[in-house]
Amino acid sequence: MVTLAEVAQHAGVSASTVSYVLSGKRSISATTRTRVEQSIRELGYHPNAGARALASSRSNIIALMIPLRTDMYVPVMMEIAIAVATTARTHGYDVLLLTGEEGPDAVRRVTGSGLADAMILMDVQLDDERLPLLRGTDQPSVLIGLPADTTGLTCVDLDFKATGALCVEHLAMLGHRDIAVIGEAPAVYERHTGFAERTLDGLRLRSQELGMRLLHRPCEGGYDAMAVTLARILDERPATTGFVVQNESAVEPLLALLRQQGRAVPEDVSVVGVCPDQVAVQASVRLTSVSIPAQEMGRHAVEQLVAKLEGRGSDEVVLIAPELTIRASTGPAPSAAH
Amino acid sequence: MVTLAEVAQHAGVSASTVSYVLSGKRSISATTRTRVEQSIRELGYHPNAGARALASSRSNIIALMIPLRTDMYVPVMMEIAIAVATTARTHGYDVLLLTGEEGPDAVRRVTGSGLADAMILMDVQLDDERLPLLRGTDQPSVLIGLPADTTGLTCVDLDFKATGALCVEHLAMLGHRDIAVIGEAPAVYERHTGFAERTLDGLRLRSQELGMRLLHRPCEGGYDAMAVTLARILDERPATTGFVVQNESAVEPLLALLRQQGRAVPEDVSVVGVCPDQVAVQASVRLTSVSIPAQEMGRHAVEQLVAKLEGRGSDEVVLIAPELTIRASTGPAPSAAH
DNA sequence: ATAGGTTGTCGAAGCGCTTCGACAGCTTTT
DNA sequence: AAAAGCTGTCGAAGCGCTTCGACAACCTAT
Numbered sequence: 001m002v003t004l005a006e007v008a009q010h011a012g013v014s015a016s017t018v019s020y021v022l023s024g025k026r027s028i029s030a031t032t033r034t035r036v037e038q039s040i041r042e043l044g045y046h047p048n049a050g051a052r053a054l055a056s057s058r059s060n061i062i063a064l065m066i067p068l069r070t071d072m073y074v075p076v077m078m079e080i081a082i083a084v085a086t087t088a089r090t091h092g093y094d095v096l097l098l099t100g101e102e103g104p105d106a107v108r109r110v111t112g113s114g115l116a117d118a119m120i121l122m123d124v125q126l127d128d129e130r131l132p133l134l135r136g137t138d139q140p141s142v143l144i145g146l147p148a149d150t151t152g153l154t155c156v157d158l159d160f161k162a163t164g165a166l167c168v169e170h171l172a173m174l175g176h177r178d179i180a181v182i183g184e185a186p187a188v189y190e191r192h193t194g195f196a197e198r199t200l201d202g203l204r205l206r207s208q209e210l211g212m213r214l215l216h217r218p219c220e221g222g223y224d225a226m227a228v229t230l231a232r233i234l235d236e237r238p239a240t241t242g243f244v245v246q247n248e249s250a251v252e253p254l255l256a257l258l259r260q261q262g263r264a265v266p267e268d269v270s271v272v273g274v275c276p277d278q279v280a281v282q283a284s285v286r287l288t289s290v291s292i293p294a295q296e297m298g299r300h301a302v303e304q305l306v307a308k309l310e311g312r313g314s315d316e317v318v319l320i321a322p323e324l325t326i327r328a329s330t331g332p333a334p335s336a337a338h
Numbered sequence: 339m340v341t342l343a344e345v346a347q348h349a350g351v352s353a354s355t356v357s358y359v360l361s362g363k364r365s366i367s368a369t370t371r372t373r374v375e376q377s378i379r380e381l382g383y384h385p386n387a388g389a390r391a392l393a394s395s396r397s398n399i400i401a402l403m404i405p406l407r408t409d410m411y412v413p414v415m416m417e418i419a420i421a422v423a424t425t426a427r428t429h430g431y432d433v434l435l436l437t438g439e440e441g442p443d444a445v446r447r448v449t450g451s452g453l454a455d456a457m458i459l460m461d462v463q464l465d466d467e468r469l470p471l472l473r474g475t476d477q478p479s480v481l482i483g484l485p486a487d488t489t490g491l492t493c494v495d496l497d498f499k500a501t502g503a504l505c506v507e508h509l510a511m512l513g514h515r516d517i518a519v520i521g522e523a524p525a526v527y528e529r530h531t532g533f534a535e536r537t538l539d540g541l542r543l544r545s546q547e548l549g550m551r552l553l554h555r556p557c558e559g560g561y562d563a564m565a566v567t568l569a570r571i572l573d574e575r576p577a578t579t580g581f582v583v584q585n586e587s588a589v590e591p592l593l594a595l596l597r598q599q600g601r602a603v604p605e606d607v608s609v610v611g612v613c614p615d616q617v618a619v620q621a622s623v624r625l626t627s628v629s630i631p632a633q634e635m636g637r638h639a640v641e642q643l644v645a646k647l648e649g650r651g652s653d654e655v656v657l658i659a660p661e662l663t664i665r666a667s668t669g670p671a672p673s674a675a676h
Numbered sequence: 677a678t679a680g681g682t683t684g685t686c687g688a689a690g691c692g693c694t695t696c697g698a699c700a701g702c703t704t705t706t
Numbered sequence: 707a708a709a710a711g712c713t714g715t716c717g718a719a720g721c722g723c724t725t726c727g728a729c730a731a732c733c734t735a736t
Contacts, residue, residue: 001452003722014686019724026725029684046450050391051722054691059388064435068420075412080418082406085437094453097402097435099423112384113339115432222620248618252590256622282560282587284594341692352716357694364695367714392721536680681731687726693719703712 002045011039051290063116067123076294083298091306107133118305126192140308142301147196156300159319160195164202167244167272171211175333176242180233181216214245221249264329286327340383349377401454405461406438414632421636429644445471456643464530478646480639484532494638497657498533502540505582505610510548513671514580518571519554559587584612604669624665
């Protein structure tokens with residue numbers, strides 16, 4: 001294992017000079033710099049992470065807490081995680097992967113041990129028990145998601161309320177008046193994950209403003225659950241012509257069931273998804289959808305964090321504006337054509 | 339930030355005593371131990387990770403390299419990653435998330451800097467460029483996947499060859515004679531990811547032994563690609579009654595297309611999947627499948643690694659035996675019923 | 677030519693921990 | 707009763723780096 005001292009000796013300079021070449025915190029003459037860099041290359045030197053962390057009290061590591069349960073939005077989580085990891089690397093940080101399992105203890109452990117310089121939390125509950133800890137420490141953090149109280153916190157998320165509104169507007173514009181919302185599994189609402197409720201808020205508010213009827217039903221996803229849910233919806237509101245689906249694993253079952261019942265998409269009914277683009281594109285009817293900008297959220301979170309670590313940046317809530325992509329699953333309401 | 343020295347002072351012992359209480363590497367009297375533990379709790383002490391790493395040259399971190407591209411098996415990757423993280427924690431390790439982006443350089447960086455004590459590599463190519471580096475270092479590593487040459491390496495993977503054989507046997511037992519294999523995207527075969535080819539080997543070998551006809555077609559996944567692929571298959575081998583699908587995003591399209599063509603599953607054709615259980619269960623016809631034991635692979639990999647780090651354990655290839663779960667998508671071949 | 681600035685380099689201290697050898701105070705063996 | 711062995715604790719060295727103050731060596735202004 002090559003050390004700083006060996007590089008210094010090889011280059012004929014002192015250890016501190018090598019350190020300054022590496023960090024750029026003091027000016028170094030061009031000749032010395034190139035000589036040192038040459039030695040570093042020749043010897044294959046890599047600074048020791050532990051020593052560095054000890055001396056500088058900076059680990060250059062960002063902790064990422066991902067939810068343990070993988071019952072929803074797995075590809076989105078993965079995409080965020082990967083975006084976080086790659087973006088972090090471009091800023092010289094590595095990423096430590098924590099699962100939600102340890103809960104608040106993980107926050108204490110990481111903060112207390114100096115293992116990481118900062119944290120990113122995913123899957124934040126409206127009233128998350130980790131939040132007081134984050135507020136009580138001076139270690140920077142960013143949430144992906146939106147808790148009930150954001151004071152003193154930095155958050156990045158899709159603007160789900162606007163997303164709901166956008167879906168409704170699109171359907172309204174096409175002449176739909178009766179809309180059904182296929183939501184996430186009941187458990188998601190019960191544990192008060194903000195995004196599902198915020199979407200619903202947006203849907204309700206805008207549909208009310210536009211004088212539309214809205215029916216919301218959570219759904220476990222999968223064929224059997226979707227069949228039951230759909231039957232109930234059509235029973236209760238036979239005039240339904242527009243669907244908004246916020247549940248990856250309900251998309252395909254819904255399309256299949258509609259087809260099976262002889263309801264053509266988009267001729268008879270329109271379907272709007274809130275899901276990753278990949279899901280929308282791979283569906284049997286290419287789905288008009290608001291995409292979940294996973295990469296953007298991950299990248300954003302890291303950039304906020306890096307800004308904080310460098311003393312720039314402050315607490316703020318960044319809501320990414322939703323974008324609706326029109327594909328083949330929405331069209332004019334049948335009654336509107338008459 | 340509380341330090342060892344402060345704990346020592348608070349407990350009225352020397353720093354080294356506290357250290358030994360923590361590590362258990364020397365015997366400590368019960369009274370002293372409890373007193374120290376008390377102080378640790380009262381002061382909320384957490385050992386500094388950097389200092390620890392520097393002094394012991396052990397970081398207690400395991401690096402996990404996941405593939406950057408998320409074009410396949412995303413949920414599986416995620417499940418493995420989570421299993422790795424939670425298993426690692428039970429052994430006192432944290433997990434550093436690396437993306438494939440840096441390639442071999444990441445291996446050099448991690449090894450050289452002592453950032454991690456060991457590595458787990460996912461998505462190993464048959465002739466992976468990281469392998470020579472792994473062989474050339476004394477840092478323990480485990481591969482999830484199987485390269486062409488495994489000498490000096492430890493690997494964990496599903497026995498895909500046996501998986502292929504198992505699928506064929508199941509279909510053979512049901513009387514099917516003409517089988518089509520819907521594979522991963524062509525790119526997967528081109529980049530020589532072992533698992534796809536090994537499955538194919540198993541399929542081919544066993545079907546030959548059993549005197550069955552086998553047709554293999556890679557497929558991008560999604561409806562359009564699947565439609566084209568299926569048409570070609572049925573054109574070339576109209577007698578096909580059994581399908582083996584090794585491509586998550588082709589499962590649902592295949593089922594939908596078969597239905598659409600009036601071929602009932604499992605009455606007219608049988609379908610066997612090689613996919614995570616979740617995919618098999620959520621499909622429109624509950625799929626007979628060989629599951630990808632993601633959790634088990636992740637757990638296994640960590641346990642191998644920990645064994646190595648503790649001086650136990652050696653290089654070996656662990657192939658997990660495939661398990662076929664019979665669900666609703668396979669049944670007797672129609673000709674067999676005549 | 678001298679005072680005052682820059683610029684580039686060095687030496688030394690110290691980050692918080694682990695670990696080794698030393699040793700005091702016991703207990704056991706001969 | 708002396709020798710030998712344990713047990714439990716301590717002090718000190720050192721892990722490889724960053725960073726601060728010091729200071730030559732040079733450059734500019736007076």
